[in-house]
Amino acid sequence: MSHSPENVARYVCSDCQLIHAGVPRRTATGKRSFDPPETCGGCGGDDLIPIQNWVHHHSAE
Numbered sequence: 789m790s791h792s793p794e795n796v797a798r799y800v801c802s803d804c805q806l807i808h809a810g811v812p813r814r815t816a817t818g819k820r821s822f823d824p825p826e827t828c829g830g831c832g833g834d835d836l837i838p839i840q841n842w843v844h845h846h847s848a849e
């Protein structure tokens with residue numbers, strides 16, 4: 789398992805399936821963290837699924 793410091797969180801829009809990069813921010817302890825975008829840039833929807841959940845969802849039967 790690689791340990792990249794530039795591992796950007798990604799979110800999938802559940803409506804149009806556009807993938808968005810997470811919005812970077814720094815926590816109070818100086819660590820890098822990501823927030824999901826407020827809304828989808830494609831359809832304006834606000835239901836953004838973390839990509840790891842999305843993959844999990846689609847690997848289920």
Ligand SMILES: [Zn+2]
Pocket residue numbers: 801802803804805806828829830831832833
């Ligand atoms: Zn969308």
